[in-house]
Amino acid sequence: MSTITNYKPEDLTKSNHLIDCLRTTIETAFYGNNVVRVNSISEAYKLAKDSPGTIVTDMPVYRPEELGLSTDSKILLFNDGAVTGRFAGARVIIGEQNVNESEMATIAREAVYQSRYKKLYHAQVVIGLHPDFMVRAHLLIPETHENIMYSWLLNFQYLTQEYMRMYKDSKEYPEGDLYVFSDPDYLPPSHPDGLALFNPEHNTALLLGMRYFGEHKKGTLTLAWGLANRNGFASCHGGMKRYNFNDGRKYTMGVFGLSGSGKSTLTHEKHDDKYDITILHDDAYIISTKEGYSVALEPSYFDKTQDYPTAHPSNKYLLTVQNCGVTLDDEGRKVIVTEDIRNGNGRAVKSKLWAENRVNKIDEPVDAIAWLMKDATLPPVIKINNSILASVMGATLATKRSTAEKLAKNVDMNALVIEPYANPFRTYPLKDDYDKFKALFQDRNVDCYIFNTGHFIDRKIPKEVTLKILEDIATGEAKFKKLGNFVDLETIDIEGFTPEFDEKYKEMWLNSIAYRKEFIKHMESFKGGRDKLPEEALNQLIRLEDQI
Numbered sequence: 001m002s003t004i005t006n007y008k009p010e011d012l013t014k015s016n017h018l019i020d021c022l023r024t025t026i027e028t029a030f031y032g033n034n035v036v037r038v039n040s041i042s043e044a045y046k047l048a049k050d051s052p053g054t055i056v057t058d059m060p061v062y063r064p065e066e067l068g069l070s071t072d073s074k075i076l077l078f079n080d081g082a083v084t085g086r087f088a089g090a091r092v093i094i095g096e097q098n099v100n101e102s103e104m105a106t107i108a109r110e111a112v113y114q115s116r117y118k119k120l121y122h123a124q125v126v127i128g129l130h131p132d133f134m135v136r137a138h139l140l141i142p143e144t145h146e147n148i149m150y151s152w153l154l155n156f157q158y159l160t161q162e163y164m165r166m167y168k169d170s171k172e173y174p175e176g177d178l179y180v181f182s183d184p185d186y187l188p189p190s191h192p193d194g195l196a197l198f199n200p201e202h203n204t205a206l207l208l209g210m211r212y213f214g215e216h217k218k219g220t221l222t223l224a225w226g227l228a229n230r231n232g233f234a235s236c237h238g239g240m241k242r243y244n245f246n247d248g249r250k251y252t253m254g255v256f257g258l259s260g261s262g263k264s265t266l267t268h269e270k271h272d273d274k275y276d277i278t279i280l281h282d283d284a285y286i287i288s289t290k291e292g293y294s295v296a297l298e299p300s301y302f303d304k305t306q307d308y309p310t311a312h313p314s315n316k317y318l319l320t321v322q323n324c325g326v327t328l329d330d331e332g333r334k335v336i337v338t339e340d341i342r343n344g345n346g347r348a349v350k351s352k353l354w355a356e357n358r359v360n361k362i363d364e365p366v367d368a369i370a371w372l373m374k375d376a377t378l379p380p381v382i383k384i385n386n387s388i389l390a391s392v393m394g395a396t397l398a399t400k401r402s403t404a405e406k407l408a409k410n411v412d413m414n415a416l417v418i419e420p421y422a423n424p425f426r427t428y429p430l431k432d433d434y435d436k437f438k439a440l441f442q443d444r445n446v447d448c449y450i451f452n453t454g455h456f457i458d459r460k461i462p463k464e465v466t467l468k469i470l471e472d473i474a475t476g477e478a479k480f481k482k483l484g485n486f487v488d489l490e491t492i493d494i495e496g497f498t499p500e501f502d503e504k505y506k507e508m509w510l511n512s513i514a515y516r517k518e519f520i521k522h523m524e525s526f527k528g529g530r531d532k533l534p535e536e537a538l539n540q541l542i543r544l545e546d547q548i
Helices: 021-029 041-049 101-114 146-155 161-168 213-230 263-268 313-317 387-395 430-443 463-475 503-523 535-547
Strands: 035-037 055-060 074-078 091-093 120-130 133-142 178-183 195-199 204-208 233-244 250-256 276-281 284-288 294-296 301-304 318-322 325-328 334-337 347-350 368-373 381-384 447-452 489-491
Touching: 021 101, 021 178, 021 195, 021 204, 041 074, 041 146, 055 334, 074 146, 101 178, 101 195, 101 204, 120 146, 120 161, 120 213, 120 294, 133 146, 133 161, 133 213, 146 213, 146 318, 146 347, 178 213, 195 213, 204 213, 213 233, 213 284, 213 301, 213 347, 213 430, 233 263, 233 430, 250 263, 250 463, 263 276, 263 301, 263 368, 263 463, 276 284, 276 294, 313 318, 313 347, 368 387, 368 430, 381 387, 381 463, 387 430, 387 447, 387 535, 447 463, 503 535
Parallel strands: 035 120, 074 318, 091 195, 133 178, 178 204, 250 368, 368 447
Antiparallel strands: 055 074, 120 133, 195 204, 233 250, 233 276, 233 284, 284 294, 301 347, 318 347, 325 334, 381 447, 381 489
């Protein structure tokens, strides 16, 4: 077995590092007499279908039997109301500075107590799709929120006989199962906008007042990524694909970016079917820093519907839809209205069948990593020939927010922000990621690139330009040349996007570097210095300034 579900009585002592106050409080709720186990995906579908507010469309689920569903299953839609994105302001992590664990435990006990008059559903999945990494996760959620539970089961891997056999033979990790308690209807008085509480060292989470499915997906991944980090993996919020060429050569690249950065587009691009391409995943995977292989954490895709009009062929792979409209087509059938017409960040859980070229593990070590940024200073592509600088630029990944997030008041969505390694779901020190990615560049000779998927100065970089860059790198056709006076940076000549190092452009570079320097300096004291980076990180940026 991978993670620990059952304990010997003699192991249940105060000295057992796997259990603590919060974990015990949250796990205990799973055994109440108001809890109903949901044992199959077909059972979850029926519960979601009959849940108040669900819209049962007339759009059939594609090849439902392969997913454990009945032949007459339909795509289900559920809308959340005012909130249509994740809210970072609700996240609280045990172990961080000024987080009172005793206070959080009190909130957890009260939340569990307030749930006693509700019917609660207990669902289980495995996270990680290969015996080298499979962990068990549990969700407890009240009646009337069956759509969240159904989407959660579809997004991760619900328990089938096949996967239980794999899980039984999977690599063991000395950690307890993951437990997530969610009550979207309960708002603790101390957190009127909701609470997403994570107890990462003990693999538990408490989601209160959080009705958006994305909170449950990424909340569960938050725990899984933390567990992976503690056990020799680099945790990745991005996509990975492998090119399989006719001469036997293979080329694997991971792309890292926030929602809306283009990571899904780059991952799924087939280049007009010119190449045999294998996809690991477009959002969540891990890389073994010791052996180099990569494992996907989820079978399905939680994708934006913005770029897929109603009649788009990709929509036949939808399973559940969130925050989109519905209308009647010319035959009187209920069909979805997408393209963010109703609101921003319309979403859907897409079947694993969407990408028939999927694998759950890539044995070959990754060849390249690309940081996807939206920084107007940067040309469409930069190659970084310095392992320390490559990790520093990942740690200072500059981008812009998207509609996937609910922003606090007075936060400018268009402002440049830094999100290290494109992973806002980290619960462990930033240095862990810094060291792991630096090791990939330094010890495994992984190439590093920056793809600017936003604007270069004032000109939007078309996705076709980025896709051509990706193709040329993978096929070995890319011709890089020195970028300005930088010692370790190279770029490609692309018409209309050639940098001219006049005084104005140099000033842009200085401002961009200064922004990153300020972030690194801020990390020295922010949260008690928990995310402080080594001195070499700042020195690399100073070195770039000197080269300008």
